[in-house]
Amino acid sequence: MENIAYIALGSNLGDRAYYLRSAIEVLHRYEGISVKSSSSIYETDPVGYVHQDKFLNMVIEVTTTLSSFALFDVTQQIEQRFGRKREIKWGPRTLDLDILLYNHENIETEQLVIPHPRMTERAFVLIPLLEINSHLAIPNISEPLTDIIDRLPDKEGVRVWKQKDGEDVFALFES
Ligand SMILES: Nc1ncnc2c1ncn2[C@@H]1O[C@H](COP(=O)(O)OP(=O)(O)OP(=O)(O)O)[C@@H](O)[C@H]1O
Numbered sequence: 001m002e003n004i005a006y007i008a009l010g011s012n013l014g015d016r017a018y019y020l021r022s023a024i025e026v027l028h029r030y031e032g033i034s035v036k037s038s039s040s041i042y043e044t045d046p047v048g049y050v051h052q053d054k055f056l057n058m059v060i061e062v063t064t065t066l067s068s069f070a071l072f073d074v075t076q077q078i079e080q081r082f083g084r085k086r087e088i089k090w091g092p093r094t095l096d097l098d099i100l101l102y103n104h105e106n107i108e109t110e111q112l113v114i115p116h117p118r119m120t121e122r123a124f125v126l127i128p129l130l131e132i133n134s135h136l137a138i139p140n141i142s143e144p145l146t147d148i149i150d151r152l153p154d155k156e157g158v159r160v161w162k163q164k165d166g167e168d169v170f171a172l173f174e175s
């Protein structure tokens, strides 16, 4: 069975675009995962822990035959592979992969919560998400995403870094 999931990517250490691109490539090559579309790449001011460099953030849509938990395992493995270290809460990272949505499911386990619990507080997530699916509904949220974004303070720090142009996800990373 095909499931639809949305994944947020973030990086603010080292060659940020390389980490985003590599994560998308590894996901796409993975048996049972297909990357269907991607947002533009945004450069965003750090939120939470502010004494760190700017992030690149984007969101992708994937279809997958994997369960939400199996997909989560894959995203955790990819973070590990690209040298993710967790030192400071909300601090610098080479690669962060968050599963935002999985179909319209509500999942609440210790390891995995979907919809991602902080997604509606983050313009750096909602702006790229809305770019790829302007009709998206989030379980238990009835307010339009555009209204939510309007009142998020971090929206001022979200700027397009590389505009998406066409369907090819990987074209985003070519200079
Ligand atoms: N939907 C989800 N996607 C990714 N991780 C999740 C999700 N729900 C819960 N988690 C859990 O969050 C844990 C902490 O994640 P992480 O260290 O990446 O936090 P963070 O990126 O610093 O902060 P945030 O969770 O606010 O983005 C992960 O180990 C994972 O078990």
Ligand SMILES: Nc1nc2c(c(=O)[nH]1)N=C(CO)CN2
Pocket: 009, 010, 011, 044, 045, 046, 047, 048, 049, 055, 057, 090, 091, 096, 124
């Ligand atoms: N702009 C921005 N700020 C953040 C980000 C992020 O991806 N982008 N991720 C965080 C922890 O998940 C904390 N703060």
